[in-house]
Amino acid sequence: MSAIRHKQIYMDNAAITPVDKEVAKEVRKYEGAEYGNPSSIHSYGVRAKKVLFESRRTAADFFHARASDIFFTSGGTESNNLAIIGHFNHLLEKGISPKRLRMITSKIEHASVLECAKYLEKKGVAVDHIGVNEEGIVNLDELESKLNEGPEERIVFLISIMYVNNELGTIQPIREIGSAIRRYNKRLAGDFHAVFHIDASQAPLFIDVDVRSLGADIVTVDGQKIYGPRGAGLLWKRNGINLLPILYGGGQEMGLRSGTENLGSVAGMAKALEIAGRRRERDTARLRNIRDNFIGGLKRILPRAELNGSQEKGVPYIVNVSIPGADNEYFVLRLDAKGIACSTKSSCMQGEEESYVVKALGKGGDAAKSSVRFSFGRDITTRQVEYVLKVIKTVI
Numbered sequence: 572m573s574a575i576r577h578k579q580i581y582m583d584n585a586a587i588t589p590v591d592k593e594v595a596k597e598v599r600k601y602e603g604a605e606y607g608n609p610s611s612i613h614s615y616g617v618r619a620k621k622v623l624f625e626s627r628r629t630a631a632d633f634f635h636a637r638a639s640d641i642f643f644t645s646g647g648t649e650s651n652n653l654a655i656i657g658h659f660n661h662l663l664e665k666g667i668s669p670k671r672l673r674m675i676t677s678k679i680e681h682a683s684v685l686e687c688a689k690y691l692e693k694k695g696v697a698v699d700h701i702g703v704n705e706e707g708i709v710n711l712d713e714l715e716s717k718l719n720e721g722p723e724e725r726i727v728f729l730i731s732i733m734y735v736n737n738e739l740g741t742i743q744p745i746r747e748i749g750s751a752i753r754r755y756n757k758r759l760a761g762d763f764h765a766v767f768h769i770d771a772s773q774a775p776l777f778i779d780v781d782v783r784s785l786g787a788d789i790v791t792v793d794g795q796k797i798y799g800p801r802g803a804g805l806l807w808k809r810n811g812i813n814l815l816p817i818l819y820g821g822g823q824e825m826g827l828r829s830g831t832e833n834l835g836s837v838a839g840m841a842k843a844l845e846i847a848g849r850r851r852e853r854d855t856a857r858l859r860n861i862r863d864n865f866i867g868g869l870k871r872i873l874p875r876a877e878l879n880g881s882q883e884k885g886v887p888y889i890v891n892v893s894i895p896g897a898d899n900e901y902f903v904l905r906l907d908a909k910g911i912a913c914s915t916k917s918s919c920m921q922g923e924e925e926s927y928v929v930k931a932l933g934k935g936g937d938a939a940k941s942s943v944r945f946s947f948g949r950d951i952t953t954r955q956v957e958y959v960l961k962v963i964k965t966v967i
Contacts (some may be wrong), residue, residue, distance in 0.1 A: 580955050582913045585737050585773065585889050585946035590839075591798035597842045598800050602835040609832050610821065619834055626841035633844040634790065634807050635781045642824045643837045646804035647772040647793030648683040649817075651731075653806055653828070654768045654789045655687040657814030658729055659696070664815060669695035673725045675717050677701050677709050677732055678931040679739075681770055684731050697725050705932050706881040707741035714748065718755040718765075727755065727765045734780070735773035738916060738928040738944055739880030740889025742778070745769060749786020766812060772796045775847045776949075777855050777886045788812045792844075794836070798949070799843030803836035854949050859887035861947060861956055866890060868960040873967060879929050879942055888947045893929065893938040897967065902943060905966040911959055913945045 581589070590598070601622060607615030609623045624638075631638040644650045655674075662672065669691070676688055678700045688698045701713045709732060718727060730752055735742050749767055756764040771780050772793040782790060789812060794803030808814065820829030862882075869876055869892060879891040894902065899915040906913060916926035925939040932938070945959075 578910060580911045580951075580959060581948060582911060582945045582951070582959065584948045585740075585796070585944065586914060587795045587801075588798045588948065590800060591843060591846055593846060594799055594839045594842045598835040598839040600835075601838050606834070609834065610823070619832075622834055622838055623832055626837045629841040630805055630844055633775070633780070633848055635783050636807055637810065639825070640807055640810055642806045642808070642827050643832065643840065644804040644806055644824075644828055645802050645833075646795065647681070647770065647791055648804075650791035650793070650804045650806040651681065651683040651768075651770055652687055653814060653817055654791055654808075655684065655729060655731060656690070656817055657827075658766055658768075658789075658812070659691060659694075660815040660817075661813045662728060671725055673697045673699065673727045675699045675701060675714065675727055675730045677703060679703055679707060679736055679928045680731065680733055681737060681772070684733070684770060688731075703931055705934070706884060707736055707739040707879070707928070707932060708881070708884065709743050709748065711744065711747055711751065715751050718751060726759070726763060728763075729766045729768060731768040731770070733770040733773070734778065735771070735886050736880070736928065737773050738889075738926060738942075739891050740773075740885035740946075741880045742774075742884055742886060745785055745787070753786065773886065773889075775844060777851060777858075777888070779851070782807055782809070789814075794840045794843060797843045797847050800836040800839040802833065803840040805840060850949065855887055858947055858949070858951070861951060861953060862887045862890055864953070865945070865947075865956050865960070868956075869963070872960060872964045877934070877938065879932060879934075879938070890945045890947075891929070891942055892945075893934065893942045894967065895937060895941060897941045897943075899941050899943050902966065906959075906962060909962045909966070911962060913943055915943060 607619030609620040627638045627641045630641045674691055674696055692698050699717045702710050732743055732748055734745055752765055752767050766788045768789040769787045771790050773796055774780055775797050788809045790807045792805045795801050816827055818829045823829055823832055876892045876894050879893055903913055903915055926942050929942045930939040
């Protein structure tokens with residue numbers, strides 16, 4: 572036990588994962604000897620263009636998609652902005668007034684989606700934030716109601732729902748949501764239809780993100796959540812879905828995302844997806860067992876602690892609990908002093924005193940102020956988890 576006691580135990584992988592060794596090797600390769608601008612016509616550029624093509628094809632295979640529908644970005648935040656603002660700007664260019672448009676999202680989305688929604692509201696778009704149940708699952712009846720009973724003068728142009736919540740680990744019923752959106756679209760006149768955007772940043776390690784059956788129009792992913800490079804992301808869009816760029820310049824990424832491609836990050840992102848697909852089944856089974864044992868241990872140590880989210884309907888690497896009466900920031904700092912890293916809320920909630928995600932569960936303010944998130948990495952061991960439980964018992 573003493574060997575573990577002095578070793579850092581990182582349990583904040585929902586915030587950022589370490590870069591996989593295979594990925595790091597790939598990044599170094601294309602930031603070193605194999606450099607080149609894919610837009611150049613000389614041999615360096617030709618080789619770089621081939622790497623870009625192969626990386627796009629690898630990513631497309633992961634999503635069961637066409638390579639021409641894959642676009643590389645700088646991360647999940649840019650991808651989400653490109654999806655939401657890019658589609659909105661396309662409609663503006665077509666002459667559609669913002670006052671005719673509605674967007675639907677949930678109360679527990681990532682900040683990059685919610686801030687886009689605020690931006691659209693300032694532009695005149697009506698935004699509906701649908702609620703979730705006590706497990707953090709989107710209220711499908713409310714979604715149907717918003718789709719069916721909204722003001723006739725406004726058309727829902729976009730629905731944005733994340734696949735896996737980054738704080739709770741809850742998996743959303745994406746296919747059911749997609750079915751509701753298709754029913755709505757069948758009632759619309761003309762060629763206009765509501766676009767379904769999914770932020771799938773927390774999903775690829777444990778869920779087969781097969782775009783053929785999801786019912787989505789746009790899917791976004793963040794490299795740093797899947798053991799990929801920092802500053803790497805991806806957007807898949809269905810053929811025929813129109814987005815305008817939010818960055819202008821040389822017209823890279825098939826005209827959608829200008830800027831010289833970061834070849835190391837692109838190749839590293841593709842490698843991270845390849846590894847995720849290869850490891851998904853065994854990592855899911857192993858981490859589910861570790862998660863269940865951890866939750867059982869927490870219940871024995873802290874009988875009053877309450878699980879936020881769903882053990883049955885969640886990914887196996889995120890555990891979020893509220894500890895009544897506890898100061899969660901002090902608790903996290905006490906654990907950090909013992910070499911254990913976890914979090915109180917999403918790291919993207921700058922300036923927020925409590926988790927708006929936990930608050931949306933309807934459990935009251937104390938639950939949001941006393942919530943702690945543990946998110947396991949693929950290399951976590953049973954012995955490390957046992958040590959963490961022992962430390963928690965001493966610091967609470």
